[in-house]
Amino acid sequence: GSGSGSGSRSVGPNGVDEDAIVLMFDNIADEDDPYVAGMEGISMLCDDLGIDALEDIRVLVLLWKLGANEKPAQISKEEWKKGCIELRVDSMAKFKALLPALDTGFLDRTEFKDFFKFCFQFNRQGTHRTLDKDLVTALIPMTLKDRVPSKRLSTFCDFLTESKDESYSRITLDQWTSFLDFCYEVEDIADYDEDTSAWPVLIDEYVEYLEELEKK
């Protein structure tokens, strides 16, 4: 946005009020760092919007659309500004109006893949590159609801929970994104070919788990 003199509002190219945007950010910014809004601030935003910060997937969709990519669990001031301008939201009212559009049903496959990846990245802790298994089993049903058959979701989470394999106590990005690809590509596990597949070993073992279940 361009600099303004006293009293005049600066209106950017999209016709949005950039000062208002900045003001909204300042309300939610961290105490120690005015350029960053962490989960506390984001929760406040959610409260204002009337959505549940922990359970409502639209939070993640919003943050994704705003472009909160730099670091997990936060959005930077620059990202906020850029995102709000693009989305043309400069007030709480406009945010509220935006909420219905945040339904993941509106996303096509490619967009959703990107969003799904974001969900992983955003939920990491600090400099960790992986997600804790328990978080994964919570996120999977939440993010993939209505896009993947619920049976698939529940068996996968059961499989993860029951697994005693040490290496699965943390899930990598590759395993995360592969799971979605797997759900898209392999609807019937009879089609699954372990020998030539380049699916992660986690998926191979999940399929074995499903095959065991089918036998019973």
Add this chain to the structure above:
Amino acid sequence: MADSKKRFTIKPFRTFVQMDKTGAEQIWASLGDAIDEIHHRNASSLSFEELYRNAYNLVLHKHGDLLYAGVSDRLASHLLEIVQRLADVPDSSLLEEMAHAWSEHRITMVMVRDILMYMDRTYVPQNRRRPVYELGLHLFRTTVWEHPRVQPRVTQLLLDAIAEERAGLLTDDRTLLKQNLGMLLELGAADASNVYERDFETLFLGTTQEFYHRESLDFLAKNTAIDYVAKAQGRLEEEKARAAALCLAQTTEGPLQNIVETELIERHAENLVKMENSGFAALLKDETKVDQLRDMYDLLVRVPSSVDYLRDALSERVKIDGAALIADQERGQADPPAFVRGVLKMRDRYGNVVSTAFRGEKRAAKRLRESFEDFLNADARAASCLAIYVDELLRTGLKGATEAEVTAELHKVILVFRYLADKDVFESYYKQHLAKRLLGNKSVSDEAERAMVSQLKAECGYQFTSKLEGMFNDMRISRDTRDAYKRHKKTQQPRQADGNNNGSSKPVDIEVDVLTTGYWPTENVPPCTLPGPVNGAIQLFSDFYLQKHTGRKLSWQTSTGSAELKATFGTAPNKYRKHDLCVSTYQMCILMLFNEKSSLTLGEIRTATSIPDQELRRHLISLCTPKHRILRKGSKGKAITSDSDTFTFNADFTSKMRRVRVPLVSMKETSISGAAGASGASGAVGVGGVAASGGDGYTAAGGAVPENVEEDRRHLVEAAIVRIMKARKRLHHNDLIAEVTKQLSVRFVPSPQFIKKRVEGLIEREYLERDETDRRVYMYVA
């Protein structure tokens, strides 16, 4: 004649007379009679020239049709005579009569043909008629042969004769058969009819099949497989000989052989292999029956697909014997060297089967190799057993052997080594054993050791053996260092040992082996707490050594090495018994504690010595065994129960020998037999050797792969993946797996799963990424 200035012209023969029909018929009549005479073998009265001329004239004067038709009729009527006689001839002489009639007819036809040669050359081709000779044969076929009372009987007689031969009855005269069959062939050739096939061959092949079908079933039901083989071979040769003797058509030989082979061999191949007691599979169990196996092979190889059963049987046998060897080893009834000897014996035995019974067939050799690889690589136990076998050879087995014997024995090791998939496991165990032999000075001979290394080098390349050679080098250099140290000590003034005064004023003698860390199997066991005099000696040596090699660091491997302690037992002054105890380093540390206190708990000992718990228990127990009860254990039973278990110096210990060697109890978990770290190198007191004892990631129970090898494998696979991807930039999953497997197969065979896990790790660490459009393609991240 006119004067010859004019051209000569040939004038037509003036006496040329146009021949009319009547004239022609007259001439024909005389020819016809002549044919009759020829037929009745009264030809001597005839003039060939006259007859020829007559025939010639007829044709010349355009009466070919008349002549041809006449000949045809006359021949036909003669043949009718013949066949009417033949039809009534009894069976017993029919073949002979038939052959005779045929023979006579041919003679007739030759003469007739000769007379009518002009017609054959002119009229016949111009009018597209059958040539005279062929005409004669054609008529013979249609008139004589195909008579309802002739053909069926002759055919049957022929088949019966053959059947009788097969039944073992001698036929009177194969010549008759040959003549009759030859007749059919000629008849068929003459008018392009398939009379031989229709009236003989088809039926002959049919009866042959029925005969052998039945005979083989009957025979097999009542006889052994090997008897069957002899009989079958006999029959095959018999049929071949008969076909030749009867001059059967070439085209019959193939189908005939096929039928006999199918009925005798192909149908029963499986049975011949599986028959109880006498089948191929059963005979394989008996080492003396190789020749019989070969006979069976020689029979079955005529139908190549049948040999599959033989190869299957061989493979199955190897599998069974192999499983028995493994079971014995598992149960503990056979020790690892016995296992290897068993494998070598099997190899010799079944190798002989392949080269003798299978006549060296390549497919059988390949199958044998695969069968060995299968049972030997079910797990990694073969690798560890082989290493122990080699250890035994190089400790004692090759004692007194000549160079040739050494080479031969070690070569056998390589033969088994070739079968192994887990060659790296072998290498790891071999290295550990080698380390112990070198440090304990247990090698039967230096030449034998080096011979083994050079065989491994020839087999696997220098990368496999460069570290081993480093180990030899270290030992040589160590010896030199020791000599230098001895000389150095002489020049030093005697000094007090530093450190704790344990009441001994003389520093302890030590002999040190200095090893380069990279070459030897390493253990990251921190040194235990050594007694003062020992520390002092170590210090002296370190000073000496590091002065010569500044910048180096010495880490003392107290988990190995041995010591000699002077011990005093007994109570009263005159009842003291002195013994020299040969013990391990750890045991030395333990025993020295008892100079201060006569009784200590496990916990106290551990604290004082810092020996790792499992080893501590082992070395302690070894001092409490019934034969070497130097310490008395407080609690009952063999095992140490808790930290508060007490150990007391046993002053009542006795031994017949002045020098007492205290052996180490073995740890059952290790698959390295013999006491790890067993010392007792007489005279040598050493600190500073390296060897792996159990429970450290270097050994594994049963057939598991030791942890150190697993770790190496992970590194090797990752390095291979990175190397390949860096070169190729983009590669499909399957191709990557194949390439990695190929590159590593000299050392071990990674499973696709194993490779895949490493790939995932590299994706996570951003060395690789998946292609956006095709997740089965990996890309190198620069």
